[in-house]
Amino acid sequence: MSAALQDLDARIVRATQGGLPRVPEPYAALAATLGVSEAQLLERFAAMLADRRVRRIGVVPNHYALGYTANGMSVWDVNDAQVDALGRQVGALAFVSHCYRRPRRPPDWPYNLFAMVHARSRDEVEARLGEIRALLGAALRAHDVLYSTRILKKTGLRLS
């Protein structure tokens, strides 16, 4: 990618971190403030969607406002030979938002699969954990769930 395109993409990110203009022609409005054509802006968004720098464009609901007040970070010790195949299945579950493989830290931390589970109550989280447990089957050695009890800081990541 050329330096000029990189610079334009960075300016698009900065200009839309807070959201899109809520006017009938939002891309034209945004393009005007950036000094580019609407067609060029649309092309950059398409490129950023294609390489996943933009995950998606749309509405972002507030978990709590929708009643998803119980959030558990579930952690699993899964056989290394199967963790990628099973991780993809766990990540595809509708109630799992983030699913990652991360390193174990023996002897303190035996878990290599992290899956964030969102639900409307802790009972519902526990039921969801049962679904994950069943899915992991014999590849699972141990697991735990960590409920958040307090947000100590939430400033979000600063983008470009």
Next chain:
Amino acid sequence: MDELDRVIINRLQGGFPLCTRPFAAAAAELGTDEATLMARIEALLGDGTLTRFGPLFDAERLGGAFTLCALRVPEADFERVAAQVNAHPEVAHNYERAHEFNMWFVLGTRAPADIARVIAAIEAETGLAVFEFPREAEYFIELRLAA
């Protein structure tokens, strides 16, 4: 929240069109009109049902380095350690969790080398070992909350 609000939340978490009149195009898909859709989004943002409307970026793919860290903090030291950790601008979120590992935070820096520098500083300030859990693989992240 009525049926149209639910439809907007359930079907517009992605796929907002890339075209000149995207609200009009999305409204047609959802069975409403441009003005109504714009007014509904405005109202849902206003009452806090939506936190944002627009592109959702992948911070890591935009460049920079990110990692998840955890601490085992003695209960008596918890507030002091929270203040020390939060004082670093590279700490993006920090959560207390009910576990032996009771403090979990995300570090975001421009350069990978800065991650080690911030972790070393936090260890020196708090006197605690930082357990780092960088992501090794990501398994499809696409939360679609149902309203």
